[in-house]
Amino acid sequence: MALIDNRPRRCSCRRMNMFYLIDTSGSMNYNGCIDSVNAAMPEIVDILTDISSSNRDQGEIYLSCITFGNDARMLYDRPVAAPDFRWANVRAGGLTNLEAAFRMLESQMHRSSGLNSEDGHLRPAVILMTDGDPDDGWESALEKLQQNRWFREAYKIAIAIGANAGTKMMKRALTKFAEPLDAGGPMTIINISDLTRLHEVVRFVSSTVSRLGSQSTGAARGVGSVGEEINNAVRREFNPVDGVDIPPISGDDRPWW
Amino acid sequence: MKHLSHSSYYCGASHKADGREVQDYAGSLVIPLDDGTEAVVLSVSDGHGSKQHCRSASGSRMAVETCLEVLSAYRSQLNEQECDAFSIHGVGEDYCNDTEKLVREIIALIMAKWSRRVLEHLKESPLKSLMPGARAYGCTLLGAFVSERFWLVFQLGDGACACLDRNGKPCFPVPDDERCCCNVTTSMCSQGVDDFRFVYGSKVPAAVMLCSDGVENSFLSREKLGTEFFVPLIAEIDSKGMAAVKADIAESLPLISERYSRDDVSLAFWTTEENAARLAPALEAIHVTCRKMELQRLKADLDYCTGDINRIEADIADFNDEDENDAAELIRKHSVLATLRRQERELREDIEYLETAIQNFYYED
The missing domain is CATH 3.60.40.10 (PPM-type phosphatase domain)
Incomplete structure (x- = not known):
């Protein structure tokens, strides 16, 4: 028997988990926000399926979706492999219970639930989309989430839908959420004022994160290199685009909020 | 040496x-x-x-x-x-x-x-x-x-x-x-x-x-x-x-x-x-023991996976696909089911592979 015959696993391809946190509060009904999300998701799934099947270097992509309105909900009982994922439209209504979404995400980022296969996980990605000030309580939930090992490692991207001067708490929540922690690199926050761009931004961010995150060793410059590449790609794509703003937050810049 | x-x-x-x-x-x-x-x-x-x-x-x-x-x-x-x-x-x-x-x-x-x-x-x-x-x-x-x-x-x-x-x-x-x-x-x-x-x-x-x-x-x-x-x-x-x-x-x-x-x-x-x-006898013993343990683990995973599949299939049977909410939920359940079936298939292949490998090992001996 040769050494190769000692392998019981037909495939030990590693898994990259993509978590989508989608605001389904009532305000998402205005200006077609929720329709944009519903239109973007099937396209994202197609893109992720292509990336997952072409980039079997190390990354098989799994998707999880958490919606939050009056409460948070796992749309799919378990993480679904990209080729198996079928999107069913969601409706908007209710409050912006970001606290419940953070708590649900935390509960999914354990070996016993969302990250439940034995080994072989790549750094996950969490994409948060929201359009309004969250209800009270999100800060303590985020503090707990930020202690979770997988969340600390995750690439975190915040998409603010139509943030204006009046949505100070949303800006604060997104800034806190997008702190890179152990993923390193700069923070990635995208503010979309032209809502017709939402679809395009969500699609680009998803494909960039999944493509870079599911590749083999990046090691651009040690820690944080992939986070930096994601941020740079987003900046290259959207910085000169009207209606899409990437606020400078790091260093001596004044807080976004 | x-x-x-x-x-x-x-x-x-x-x-x-x-x-x-x-x-x-x-x-x-x-x-x-x-x-x-x-x-x-x-x-x-x-x-x-x-x-x-x-x-x-x-x-x-x-x-x-x-x-x-x-x-x-x-x-x-x-x-x-x-x-x-x-x-x-x-x-x-x-x-x-x-x-x-x-x-x-x-x-x-x-x-x-x-x-x-x-x-x-x-x-x-x-x-x-x-x-x-x-x-x-x-x-x-x-x-x-x-x-x-x-x-x-x-x-x-x-x-x-x-x-x-x-x-x-x-x-x-x-x-x-x-x-x-x-x-x-x-x-x-x-x-x-x-x-x-x-x-x-x-x-x-x-x-x-x-x-x-x-x-x-x-x-x-x-x-x-x-x-x-x-x-x-x-x-x-x-x-x-x-x-x-x-x-x-x-x-x-x-x-x-x-x-x-x-x-x-x-x-x-x-x-x-x-x-x-x-070390040759000890290494062979370690190798076979690990394979048997792996086989047991895969069988437990398969049981768990099959249980999940059965539960989701039972859930699906209770849905009314003419109801709009149920229809959306059905799409999601079928997505999860497809992933679980894929995992079940891979587990069965792995189990078959390991069982054959363990049998062959004793046969070669």
């Missing part, structure tokens, strides 16, 4: 598909010592391979050659070390005795010589882009020295060092660097001496293997790298001989890359003829 060592590196399946060169490198040498015995030095390096590391194939080759050269030069000092049976030094820890200070000196010399070679190479053929030069040569490094009375393994970046203890049990003694997680690694191009971690001691293990992450990532865990690869590799030496083992590695490593990690694969290992013969 007859030392047995070998090193090899192969182009990864994804590299072949993209027309990229192999960016791993590995080497091993048997070197004479002043006391009439011999020592072995091993090294493995994995070039990062992305666009900004466009010369990492050269970087990894230089790293391995420099490592073997420096370890060979320090052979006498290393062999004469008086130290504890086993010591571990993590990233950033103080160098607390003469042996650790010597290791630091060796690593510093390797890094300095590597940097000098990189600069010379850059001078001979400058980069067209304005990127910092050394970054183009980015790579990891694993190095080992083994004699009858002393051993040392050091590591910067990802990859693994597997050892067999004197009972043949696999272990991974080099401490982890938490920065080398998921798909990110520390590197010769951006880190310093204090970023290395190492193990050393007077209680020499029965076998040592260094490998790149292309080999390590082909296994779902380090434990499996030990029991499914390193243990059978050393067991094979006694039953088939070293020449057959080398031929098996040449056949199996490219296939492992093709079927699993798809990355470049490289390894260097050492044992002795005496250790291989003494």
Whole structure:
């Protein structure tokens, strides 16, 4: 028997988990926000399926979706492999219970639930989309989430839908959420004022994160290199685009909020 | 004591598909010592391979050659070390005795010589882009020295060092660097001496293997790298001989890359003829026991998966697909079901494979 015959696993391809946190509060009904999300998701799934099947270097992509309105909900009982994922439209209504979404995400980022296969996980990605000030309580939930090992490692991207001067708490929540922690690199926050761009931004961010995150060793410059590449790609794509703003937050810049 | 060592590196399946060169490198040498015995030095390096590391194939080759050269030069000092049976030094820890200070000196010399070679190479053929030069040569490094009375393994970046203890049990003694997680690694191009971690001691293990992450990532865990690869590799030496083992590695490593990690694969290992013969029965027992345990685990996973499938199928039967909410929920349930069925299929294939392998093992005996 040769050494190769000692392998019981037909495939030990590693898994990259993509978590989508989608605001389904009532305000998402205005200006077609929720329709944009519903239109973007099937396209994202197609893109992720292509990336997952072409980039079997190390990354098989799994998707999880958490919606939050009056409460948070796992749309799919378990993480679904990209080729198996079928999107069913969601409706908007209710409050912006970001606290419940953070708590649900935390509960999914354990070996016993969302990250439940034995080994072989790549750094996950969490994409948060929201359009309004969250209800009270999100800060303590985020503090707990930020202690979770997988969340600390995750690439975190915040998409603010139509943030204006009046949505100070949303800006604060997104800034806190997008702190890179152990993923390193700069923070990635995208503010979309032209809502017709939402679809395009969500699609680009998803494909960039999944493509870079599911590749083999990046090691651009040690820690944080992939986070930096994601941020740079987003900046290259959207910085000169009207209606899409990437606020400078790091260093001596004044807080976004 | 007859030392047995070998090193090899192969182009990864994804590299072949993209027309990229192999960016791993590995080497091993048997070197004479002043006391009439011999020592072995091993090294493995994995070039990062992305666009900004466009010369990492050269970087990894230089790293391995420099490592073997420096370890060979320090052979006498290393062999004469008086130290504890086993010591571990993590990233950033103080160098607390003469042996650790010597290791630091060796690593510093390797890094300095590597940097000098990189600069010379850059001078001979400058980069067209304005990127910092050394970054183009980015790579990891694993190095080992083994004699009858002393051993040392050091590591910067990802990859693994597997050892067999004197009972043949696999272990991974080099401490982890938490920065080398998921798909990110520390590197010769951006880190310093204090970023290395190492193990050393007077209680020499029965076998040592260094490998790149292309080999390590082909296994779902380090434990499996030990029991499914390193243990059978050393067991094979006694039953088939070293020449057959080398031929098996040449056949199996490219296939492992093709079927699993798809990355470049490289390894260097050492044992002795005496250790291989003494441990052969224990290694076979470990190998078979691990397979049986794996089989049990897969069967438990399959039960769990089948239970989930049954529950979701029962849920689906209760839905009314004319109701709009139910219709959306049905789509989601079917997505989950498709993934679970895929997992169930793979588990069944794995179980069948393992059952056959265990039967064949007893049949061959």
